[in-house]
Amino acid sequence: MGFFLETLIGGLMAGMLYSLIALGFVLIFKASGVFNFAQGAMVLFAALAMARFSEWIPQWTGLESKLLVNVLAFIVAMSLMVVLAWAIERLVLGKLVNQEGITLLMATLGITYFLDGFGQTLFGSDIYKIDVGMPKDPIFLFEKVFEGGVLVSQEDLIAALVAAALVGVLALFFQYTATGRALRAVADDHQAAQSIGIPLKRIWVIVWSVAGFVALVAGIIWGSKLGVQFSLSLVALKALPVVILGGLTSVPGAIIGGLIIGVGEKLSEIYIGPMLGGGIEIWFAYVLALVFLLVRPQGLFGEKIIDRV
Template identity: 80%
Template sequence: MGFFLETLLGGLMTGMLYSLVALGFVLIFKASGVFNFAQGAMVLFAALAMARFAEWIPLKLGIDNKIIANVLAFIAAGVVMFIVAWLIENLVLRHLVNQEGATLLMATLGIAYFLDGLGQTIFGSDSYKIDIGMPKEPAIVLESLFQGGVMINKEDVIAAVIAAGLVALLTLFFQKTKTGRALRAVADDHQAAQSIGIPLSRIWVIVWCVAGVVALVAGMIWGSKLGVQFSLATVALRALPVVILGGLTSVPGAIIGGLIIGVGEKLSEVYLGPFVGGGIEIWFAYVLALVFLLFRPQGLFGEKIIDRV
């Protein structure tokens, strides 16, 4: 039982990080109808900015305190992501409003490759690390309940708490603020929102900026766990099944979908892996997403679209 609980907790924590990346997809799709394939590149770009600013700030400003340096690096990287998001919306997507979905898809793919190249040009193409002080060593808990206790990774726990905190802040933002309610109105009906005076262009800029901040937090956490390298952009591919499972238009769906995928990957690798030769953790999420596409394409919480003619 202790080992099962250990696997379950590991899956939940990994799933929370998947949810964080999936949130970027959902936020942009809800507000603008654009499936943003550049989200992975935004995560990588944000992680590169965070890692490099964390190196440059102590050297340029002579700051020895690591906490202060990391806070300043996070703020600087946040400003960079705001600028990137604003430029993407203003220079590219604003001019493609009401275009075909394939056109928007190709536009986000182009943005992704552009950000990859720009990241290498500005920040370099080496591998970097982000050290935000999260402990790497595991901890043993619940020793009184289970023989040998349950081993958990402290870094995963802190990362999951950060992700959950950001999700809670976004939920409050959408539910309690005037801008958040405007975002929900735009997500429900663009034309109706515009008819009551909600400026779509400003709302889309805000959504892309929020997605940029989400990408920064995700990049910071994944960069701390895995290091900042250009394969980090593929983390977004692991979030695609989460979006399909939870629904393209549902923020709660991104959270629940991420938890289901995370737990499913860990449990299937441990309990089914020996029977299928291992490696099931790599493809489990995609097979589950395929099943949902066949039988429930709108996902668990997504809206079913009915076209009447």
């Protein structure tokens, strides 16, 4: 039972991190109606910015306090993501208002490859580390309940709590603030939103800035765990099944979808993997997403689209 709980908790914590990346996809889709393939590249770009500015700021300023350096690096990296959001709106999305969905999709693919190359041009292509002080040592829980206790990574636990808090705040933001309601209105119909005075350009800059903030937090967490390297953008691909499962328009769906996939892939790898030769964790999420596309294309919490003729 202790081993099962250990696997379950590990899956839940991994699922929260998947949810955090998936949230970026949901935010962009809710505001622009386009699936943003650039989210993975944004995670990598933000993580590179955080890692490199953490190295450069002490050289520029002579600061020795790691906490102060990390705070300044976060502020500078976040400012860079806001500038990036403004540039994307001004140079790309602003020119494609009311265009077909495939046009916007191709635009995000172009942004993806640009960010991959531009990030490495600015910050380099080596493997960098991010150290924000999260403890690496595991801890044992429920030692009095189970023999030997349940082994839990402190780093994963803290990362999952941060991800959960951010997801909760953004869910409240969309539901209860005027800007959040404006974002939903823009997602429903660009022209109708403009006709009632909602500034489309400002809304897109806001949502890309928020998505940039989410990408930065995700990049810091994953960069702290895995190191900042090109393959970090591939981690975001695991968020694609999450949004398919939860629904492209649902923030709670991103959470539930992430937890289902995180737990499912861990349990299947441990309990079914040995019978099939292993490797289930690699493809489990995508097969599950394929099943949902066949049975319930809108996902668990997505809005079913009905075309009236």
